[in-house]
Amino acid sequence: MRSSEKVRVRFAPSPTGLLHVGNARTALYNWLFARQKKGVHVLRIEDTDVERSEARFEAQILEDLRWLGIDWDEGPDVGGHFAPYRQSDRMDTYQRYAERLLDEGKAYLCFCSAEDLERERQAAAAEHRPQVYSGQCRQLDPAQAKQRRASGEAAAIRLKIPEHPIDFHDIVRGNVTFDSESVSDPIIVRSSGIPVYNYVVVVDDAEMKITHVIRGDDHLSNTPKQVALYEALGFPVPEFAHLSTILGPDRERLSKRHGATSISQFRDMGILPEALVNYLALLGWAPTGGTRETFTPKELIKEFSLERVTPSPAIFDFDKLYWLNRHYIKTADPRRIVELSLPYFRKAGLLPADESAEVRSWAEKVIALLVPYVDQLEQLPEKAKFLLNYDAEAAVKAEDNHRFPFRARL
């Protein structure tokens, strides 16, 4: 239906922490799709959570994306036609649309207190009904409601969810339908005047003319609310593609306790970006035939397709990532590997303070020798110790090591 339009996708991280591999995969799929379709990749910062958002996280996320080789055509640092690209800078836009919805009768003021709502929820739970808002304040006369708000009464703004079922198309999962009874009238602007995520994301995606919303499947259940919002706002509904969750070995959402989860951690371990990109691409997507394992970014751009993305959740397999990393370490330009490895040697105190040309060339030889035996660059110094601390006399004296003294201690 909108196939003639130029593809516009966005990656929208919230700067509340480091870039997680799951989000990195979402960014990668967005980027691959945009580049393949010769579309536009937008980076937008979702910093409506004022408490937890930090500028240093935003900077780190940008750096990590660049390290992975993912770039963007519009974003907070490069600007673009739809600037600004930070939600905290777009508040007046959200306000404007909310008032319009109110004036058009598509949204209403809600004066219910937190206690009222809690009571409703408990009653619903007791009767095994969906826990949705009763819609009490829908009945209020809009003019009177506005007056109450003007006189200082705290009011949130809620969207009216239509009475009919809401369905939408998802490229990964097909058609998804929700009964309107199970979808609550969502609050779009808090009584404090600060808009809610599910609302601003729609305003931004619509204003920025996003054609394909590619994101984690934790947003799937929120999508009917968003579809209703697009319709109320009079914007076309985009295509959706909800990516499955990345799990740890215990089938729980992948988190710190499973080991490394952030992109910078993998970089610090000595994982090559091309290995991580290759691994992440294969986690939830497979090429036709499904037998090929290694892809350069260029090849991924050519081969990737959202239609072939698997809907089922995937467990993150560190071993396979390490295997791919070893593959790329071995095939990379040796000079680059040396460059990337030297810091680990310095950190381990294995290099003299004055790195003479001689020391360097020796280090290069050591690294070249050991590279096939590690799957993270970080492991190199440990492997090198037996060589660098080699004691020729002791080796000669050792009876069991008389033939191949150093290899025996590998």
Next chain:
RNA sequence: GGCGCUAUCGUCUAGGGGUUAGGACGGAAGAUUCUCAAUCUUCAAACCCGGGUUCGAUUCCCGGUAGCGCUACCA
């Protein structure tokens, strides 16, 4: 509790109404005139359960079960 999503070797997956159900990681065994985590070869390893449709279901449909997600004036 309600709603939604998901279900092929241990893991990532290919495949698809009739197949020896393919590949990869990991595992095991062997080779590489010693060790060996590199390399090569070989092997083991899977269609969640129950109905239905069909001449025939792992594949299509329904139900169950399990896992995950959403159910906030979080994102």
